[in-house]
Amino acid sequence: MQGENVKYIARLALGSMLIFAGISHLTFARKEFRAQVPDPIPLPKDDTVVYSGIAEITLGSSLVFTDEEHQKTVGKVAAAFFTAVFPGNISQYVNKRDAFGLDTDRKRFIRLFFQPVLIYWALKSTDNI
Numbered sequence: 001m002q003g004e005n006v007k008y009i010a011r012l013a014l015g016s017m018l019i020f021a022g023i024s025h026l027t028f029a030r031k032e033f034r035a036q037v038p039d040p041i042p043l044p045k046d047d048t049v050v051y052s053g054i055a056e057i058t059l060g061s062s063l064v065f066t067d068e069e070h071q072k073t074v075g076k077v078a079a080a081f082f083t084a085v086f087p088g089n090i091s092q093y094v095n096k097r098d099a100f101g102l103d104t105d106r107k108r109f110i111r112l113f114f115q116p117v118l119i120y121w122a123l124k125s126t127d128n129i
């Protein structure tokens with residue numbers, strides 16, 4: 001039972017963070033997020049930020065509100081999303097773009113190691129691992 005409580009709290013925390021991040025994409029951190037959009041993305045950077053914000057709000061809400069039957073699927077989708085946005089983090093590092101206090105190569109590089117943690121978190125908190 002204790003393990004289930006930990007997974008439940010972890011799932012709610014991840015979902016809540018995604019909802020907050022999504023809202024920030026659409027409002028106060030929009031400019032910062034544009035710095036992470038890789039140049040090869042064929043959409044305007046602002047549109048990409050808006051669409052990813054909507055996706056984050058949707059995923060976060062799904063993690064928070066989904067029933068037990070669909071948790072594994074939502075976890076896999078969230079893990080896939082974290083994988084899909086990873087090139088943006090790499091782009092920020094490679095192109096030396098400052099955003100979110102990541103104003104040195106070292107900080108931008110260290111951040112890259114957190115993406116696998118998010119992927120694991122999404123999978124583990126939804127019983128995929």
